[in-house]
Amino acid sequence: MEFVVKSAKATTLKTDILVLPVAEGGVLDNTAQEIDNLASGALKTALERGDLTGKVGQTLLLQGLAGLKAERVLLLGTGQDAERNVRQWRKIASALLGALKNLNGRDAVLALQDVRVSDLDSYASARQVVEILADGQYVFDRFKSSKAPARNLKKVTLLGGRDEQAQLKRAAQHGKAIANGMALTRDLGNLPPNVCNPVYLAEQAQALADEYKSLKVEILDEKKLAKLGAGSFLAVAQGSEQPPRLIVLQYNGGKKDERPYALVGKGITFDTGGISLKPGLNMDEMKYDMGGAASVFGTFRAILELQLPINVVGVLACAENMPSGGATRPGDIVTSLSGQTIEILNTDAEGRLVLCDALTYSERFKPRAVIDIATLTGACIVALGSNTSGLLGNDDELLQQLLQAGNQAYDRAWQLPLFDEYQEQLDSPFADIANIGGPKAGTITAACFLSRFTKNLSWAHLDIAGTAWISGGKDKGATGRPVPLLTQYLLDRAG
Template sequence: MQFFVKNIRPETAKTATLVLPVGEGRSLGALAQAVDQASAGALSQLLKRGDISGKPGQTLLLHDLPNLKAARVLLVGSGKEALSDRQFRKLVAAVHGVLKGLGGSDAVLALGDIQLKGRDAYGKARLLVETLADGGYQFEQFKSQKAEPRALKKITLLADKAELAEVERGSLHAQAIASGMAFTRDLGNLPPNLCHPSYLADQARALAKAHKNLKVEIIDEKKLKELGAGAFLAVAQGSDQPPRMIVLDYHGGKKGEKPFALVGKGITFDTGGISLKPGLGMDEMKYDMCGAASVFGTLKAVLELQLPINLVCLLACAENMPSGGATRPGDIVTSMSGQTVEILNTDAEGRLVLCDTLTYAERFKPQAVIDVATLTGACIVALGSHASGLMGNNEELLQQLLKAGRSADDRAWELPLFDEYQEQLDSPFADIANIGGPKAGSITAGCFLSRFAKQYPWAHLDIAGTAWISGGKEKGATGKPVPLLTQYLLDRA
């Protein structure tokens, strides 16, 4: 779908569908009043009939209004006061639901009179375009019968002259973020027999080939052994699929400027290993690489925007399978940092690939490191599916991420890393155990990672509840937290 921004009067717009807001109590804003006057009061007459009250998200489709160049007018309820982000997203989704069912190839959205709480013209345009673009996502490459191509190809946003530049900027950023989200969703939704560590390495090579300021290095099993990545290799040793650490190095900033680093958990399928998961719903463990997928998607957004920063993306990719060669509960391994780990549960594998990758990140001397992982079911219990868990060792970095999440409407919630939680990881046989018992599982996982992230400002995002939707027809990857991560990098740029 293509998006354009124009400064024209709504009554003069030549389009298949013109979208206008109606306030609660059937009140018309300035843009809708201009259309009403041009159409000899047609809107006012229709509103008097009471077919639409103006509650947020209500829609009414009108045909052939006099003196307009638009073939149809779609009225959408906008409420009686400034809308929240969630209300606005629902309103936009309702509009999109009507538009995609029509035969018209384009639409003009004159929604400037709608007010959003805490958002300016840029913020509103960003939320609008991102919702529309993400709402048009489809994943059907494995279906023998594809859906009919959608007629809607082009959407134009109307903006005041004074706000034109900000609306254009918001639209541009939203399109890049939506593109990154789509890439993340595609990777997450792919079946695990195709999307394995070597496949992700191929995706990285293709991305680097398309962009001159992006370099790629694929660290294979042999090199991982040379690096002493014993924790990383322990996860992969039960699988026929070889592990890969993928390093993507983007240079958009000044030469010699310290990079930001994103580290993504890329467990392309997680059976739990010898600590085998229950069979019900195990198909969704293909989504255990959504941390790596979201780093991929964020990088894609950065590349589209060519942000003036330096960024290193490290993807820890492996498959966790049970076999005669798999890691056993009770095994002790030596991590790249030299710390020994007693593996009490082979289903706590994400932290094992991440800890060695966090150690590897030290060589880039990063300004800050953010790891992203579908790490713990406990995070879903704590926060549900509406916010990602956030932990870290640097207050400034944590506040920057919380702010970015609010700005992007892709929120995180901070959890503590008190010393008392660290004690749950004590092992009688090794430096650290890989689990801390049944209590505060998300926090003890963060505590584990913190032992390997002492050389730089570090934050951990647990996206187990936000990275995908479970079960039913709506099952699929969400593309989160690409908006949050991209906003964080936009703020730094």
């Protein structure tokens, strides 16, 4: 879908669908009143009949209006001016998406420039609309015999004043890049695990590098990982016939000597739990346990499209966690890349075992900050549900930057404590650390484990177990989160 920004008057544009706002109480803005005058009062007539009252998300299609260049007019309820916030605005944009999907138009013009949102400027409000409309075109039907029909809507024009053109163009560019990144993340997550394994992800990284020459990729196989001493990472993979891969992405859009920002992604392409086997119900959804790695792919896709003036490194720890005669057992002790020994009490706490070696590996790039992203703990879903990602770390400034980025992108996170008292739950009588801390505060103790490997780093941890995918039912699928949050963080760093 193409997004275009213009400063033209809505009355002069020929389009299949002209979208006009109606505030609650049937209030038309200046543009809608001009259209109504040209259409001999047809809009007011419909409103006086009560066909639409202007409540948030209401839509009404008017056809055959004389005097207009637009073939059809879509009235869009925008609620009360005083109560219109970002959440309501997203509902309005989602309603617009639903209406446009049901229409057979090839293009649409959005005359929403005079609609004000209390906590968004013109850039942010336009970007939200672009992201929702672009992401709403996503379909995953690769394995269906009957494909979804092609969408006719190919072009959306955003109207705005001359003084807003630069902001709106930037919003359209950023919004579309983020939606494209989300689409890649969703594709990788939705693929079946017999297709999307660690080697496949390595191939996708190389394909991305072939598309964007500013991306450099390095792949470390099990022999290289063993030579490095990544014993914790390899312990997770040893039960599977699928070989592990550590995928390193390097984008150098900034100055040569600038330290990069690092994104470390958990890439467990299928998680049975290993010897500590998971229950069978909904185990198919454990293909989404590579959501952290997938979100790093998506974020790189967005920043590559935008060619941000910034240096970014991605380190993706990709493996499959399977039970077999060669699998790691509860009670095994392994030596991590950092040299610390780990007693594995539960093989289903495998994400932290691959992440700790990936975090240690990231140190060699001397990053300004490191953010790891992982579908790490069911406890995070208990604590925060599926709306908000968990956030922990050792650098308050970094944590605040991520919280702010999440709020701006409406891909929010919530900070949980990382007090020293929780560290005691990871004590082991036989090794430097145990890989689980018992039933209490599971999300926090998982982050405590990772913190043992980030003492030399400015580090934050995003637990996306509740936000990376929608579970069960006809809407089951990857969400593309937290690509908006991560991309916004990097946009902020790029200035």
